[in-house]
Amino acid sequence: MIQFNYETNFKLESEEIIQSWISACIELYGFSEGELNYIFCDDDYLLKLNVEFLEHDTLTDIISFDYTMGKLISGDIFISVERVHENAKLFSQTIDNELHRVMIHGVLHYMGFKDKTERDKEVMRIEEDKCLDLINA
Structure with a gap:
């Protein structure tokens, strides 16, 4: 089950579409969906956790x-x-595209993809793009 929680003044526009997309990405890699909780927050909230x-x-x-x-x-x-809004500007991306990239990035980590080395980052970006192609199709 995928759930979305909001600790800031933000709400996803199409929760059902995004849930289906994340589920499809998980299945694409041969995994099963357990309990995934997305918590959308602001910088201060995340800094405290960090x-x-x-x-x-x-x-x-x-x-x-x-x-x-x-x-x-x-x-x-x-x-x-x-951060998503700032990074979207920084990388000349739409906010939705950057948000989706970050959302699937976490799931890819759970599937064993890393991003510590330059090679790992390249592989992670390829896998992120593969998943983004599913939602942008």
């Missing part, structure tokens, strides 16, 4: 807590809507 749980005193667009067991994808994905 300091408390990761000991990083920096702004970020996403923090994910992975509860995946085997092939059952589960976790909590916190997304700063403010």
Whole structure:
């Protein structure tokens, strides 16, 4: 089950479409959907989590807590809507495209994709694009 929670003045326009898209991406990689919770928040909210749980005193667009067991994808994905808007401008993307990229980025981490090395980042970007093609089709 995929749920969306809002801790800021933001709401997804098409929750059902996005739920279906995320489910399709999970199935594409041979995984099953468990409990996924998306929490949309602001920079301050996410910064507090970053300091408390990761000991990083920096702004970020996403923090994910992975509860995946085997092939059952589960976790909590916190997304700063403010960072998404800033990054969309920075990377000349639409807000929707940047938001979708961040949303699927967390799920891809749960499936084992990393982004620590330059090669890992390249692979992650390819997989993100593959998933984005599904929602943009």
